Amino acid sequence: MPSMPRMLQPGSRGPGRTAPTTPPVPAARAVVDCAVYIDGIRQNCPLDFRRALAEVRSAGEGFVWLGLHEPDERQMNDVADAFGLHPLMVEDAVHAHQRPKLELYDDTVFLVLRTISYVEHESVAVANDIVESGEIMVLAGRDFVITVRHGEHTHLTGVRHRLQERPDHLALGPAAVVHAVADRVVDSYLDVVSEMESDVDEIEEGVFSSSNALDINVVYLFKREILELRRAVYPLGMPLARLSGNKNTLDVSPIRFEDTNLSSNEKEIRRHFRDVADHLTTATDLIAEYDERLTALLNAAATKVGIQQNSDMRKISSWAAIAAVPTAVAGIYGMNFDFMPELHYEYSYPIVLIFIISVCILLWRVLRKNHWL
Structure with missing residues (x-):
């Protein structure tokens, strides 16, 4: 009796066959929004960033704002090929977990921002986390802005809508988008430290109360969260100083928007960046104050225990x-x-x-x- 042919199981390899490869995920999967802006007004154009960039460069005016959310290496390489990005920028944008910094690659500005979100909780005594962090990277050139987000709380939809309602500001060029994103991130720092003030007050009240209900580990938890805040906020001072042209605090030269063609009005855009730098100073002062208060509370708690x-x-x-x-x-x-x-x-x-x-x-x-x- 002739033998029956052997059936291959799904997923198994036959003679001379290779395992199926995973199809590449197109870069469009990571695109949140893509638009062309001319004189601060959003144009009707397709979401395909290649066609949008081609339209801008053929017209010789305006810029493309491309928003990405957690692209992988293959997706980011597709974007880099279209916009001519440096490989180091692509590597940082994919892997994230970068220190806040500002770098200049030829005429392309690369700004890394750490985002902070306040975690709601009923009481400091039962809280496991106070803040969670994310990351936003802004790549800005003469005719494009690319924002890369990592984290679920890093939405920029509101920033885009507010800018579109102010075409006069958006007409300043890609630097206006860089400013708006930095302003949104720094304002979120102020919101977080404002939310944390009541928590620090609650810890202080618990330390000095007559009852011993407060666990000292709560104070150490807040010290850890304050340290995370400092890592996100403090390093941003130097990039904002370079963008605002504050030469008094710089060991390096400021970014010249005239050389990068990021803005049509360098004097005006620097004024906006100085305002963001002032808000950052307020946030750093509050964080330093909370750190000192928590250190004092730790000493007070240790003294109280003794x-x-x-x-x-x-x-x-x-x-x-x-x-x-x-x-x-x-x-x-x-x-x-x-x-x-x-x-x-x-x-x-x-x-x-x-x-x-x-x-x-x-x-x-x-x-x-x-x-x-």
Whole structure:
């Protein structure tokens, strides 16, 4: 009887066959929005960023604003091929987890911003996290702006809508988008530190309250969250100083928008960046204040614990001293020597009891008067 042909199981390889490869995910999957802006007004154009860029460059005016959300390496490479991005920018945009920084690749500005979101919680005593972080990267050239978001709380829809309602500001060029994104991120810092103020006040009240209900780990949790805030906020000072042209705080030269063609009015756009830098200074001052308060609360809590331990030890020592009186008397009369006249005296027992009680009461009053009990 002829043998039946062997059927291949799904997913198995036959002779000379290779495993199926995963089809590439198009870059359009990562696109949140893509638009062309001329004189600050959004144009009717397709979402395809290649065609949008071609229209801008053929017209010789306007710029493309491309928004991406967590693109993978293959998607980002497609975008880089279309816009001519440096490979180092592509690597940073894909892998994220970058320190806030500002870099200039020829005439393309690369700005990394760390975003912070406040995590709602019923009470600091039950909170596991206070803030969560994300990342926004802005790549701006002469005729394009690319915003790459990492994290679920980094939406820029509101920023785009507000800018579209202000065509006069958006007409300043790609630098206006860079400013709007930086302004939104820095304002979120102020919102977070404002929300945290009530939490720090609650911790402070718990530390100095008469009850010992507050767990000291809560203070350490907030110290950790403050450290995360500092890592996100403090390094942004130098990039904003370069963008605002503040030469007093710079070890490097500021970004010249005239050289990069990011804005048609360098003086005006620097004014806007200086306003963002002022808001960042406010946020850093508040974070430093919270850090100092938490450090003081840790010291106060440690001091409070030490004082409480000393008080407990004094109470224990006082009761031990009182208990030592009947223990000593009982030890003496428990030796059972033959020649102890007191053992045969008729009133020995009540006399000893009265003596023990009297001495214990006397010790208790003395210790109470000296605030040991």
